[in-house]
Amino acid sequence: MGYLAIKNLSKSFQNNKVLDRINLDIEKGTFLSLLGPSGCGKTTTLRLIAGFERQDEGTINIGGNMIDRLPPYKRNIGLVFQNYALFPHMTVSQNIAYGLEQRNFTKGEIKKEVSKALEMVQLTGYENRKPRQLSGGQQQRVALARALVIKPSLLLLDESLSALDKKLRVDMQIELRQIQKNIGITTLFVTHDQEEAMTLSDQIAVMKDGKIIQIDTPQKIYEKPINTFVASFIGQSNFFYGKIKDHLQFELQNGQSFLLPHGDYSLNKGQDCIISIRPEKIRMDRNRPSHPHIQGKVKFITYVGNLSMYLIEALGLEIRVQNQNHNDGVPFEINDEIFLSWDSGNQSILFE
Ligand SMILES: Nc1ncnc2c1ncn2[C@@H]1O[C@H](COP(=O)(O)OP(=O)(O)O)[C@@H](O)[C@H]1O
Ligand SMILES: [Mg+2]
Incomplete structure (x- = not known):
């Protein structure tokens, strides 16, 4: 069993089956993209892993531990969403420190960890700015620092770069991938953008109508698509x-x-x-x-x-x-x- 192991995960809303027996099994440090058209169940998959929704069936394991019954705050998962949801009235430092305060870190530890996180996302010197005094890319980096500062066992990113314009998005893709590799964190990245999934991922899971159609390396997905959906969705x-x-x-x-x-x-x-x-x-x-x-x-x-x-x-x-x-x-x-x-x-x- 891999580091993140998801077995037969299913979820319905009312009578609408949104996820239909999703299986994932990935090694520690893998960057995996969930790629598929709008409405195929990508966000729901992340919400189940994060614990914001409860699955109807199936199990979720991280590092050999069943996390299914833990509340979100005990799952030790870092989250970044498209609308970065930074606290507008708090400074950059306070935003990043928030998760550490919740976990009762001392003032000294918090200072040290926030400073390390800022360095990692190249925002040293921005400690006292408010989110509105930052560009979209900088806000995105604060959100990433805030997610990583708690040293999560898994990082979940939901369309987190989609709001950025093309040039900045490409820069952020490279930066994200470098940070992810440096700290070796297992990452699930949700996107509907095939090019983004191709450039960033070790593995891509192509989804359609609540099912995973194919999981493979970007090259295999492109060179050996298993059906016409995959072949036409990617390229x-x-x-x-x-x-x-x-x-x-x-x-x-x-x-x-x-x-x-x-x-x-x-x-x-x-x-x-x-x-x-x-x-x-x-x-x-x-x-x-x-x-x-x-x-x-x-x-x-x-x-x-x-x-x-x-x-x-x-x-x-x-x-x-x-x-x-x-x-x-x-x-x-x-x-x-x-x-x-x-x-x-x-x-x-x-x-x-
Ligand atoms: N809380 C909810 N209640 C009812 N339907 C929902 C809810 N959340 C998601 N859905 C439905 O589930 C399907 C998958 O949604 P989602 O996981 O957000 O897709 P994606 O992120 O791939 O665009 C959609 O049809 C959506 O309308
Ligand atoms: Mg979504």
């Missing part, structure tokens, strides 16, 4: 719905067919399935390759500087291809006849 993908026939032939639902790249398809032959391939994994050639390929025509080009996105018309479908641009600009034009191909290692065969 973009082309989906070919159909059946694998003999001799690498893939028959699309629209009746057209093409040859798949060389590989072993024996397991999935004859079954309805979906071939998923990322736009950047598709090669685009002017000349007909000798390996299996799809013939198509460029319909639309979006120039993005270092890359271009192409919409290709082929097989009665629209296929997205992303290609690197080189020194001499965009290598293809609208209405160019082109040939698409990819390696079997880059595609996923999915069943939903």
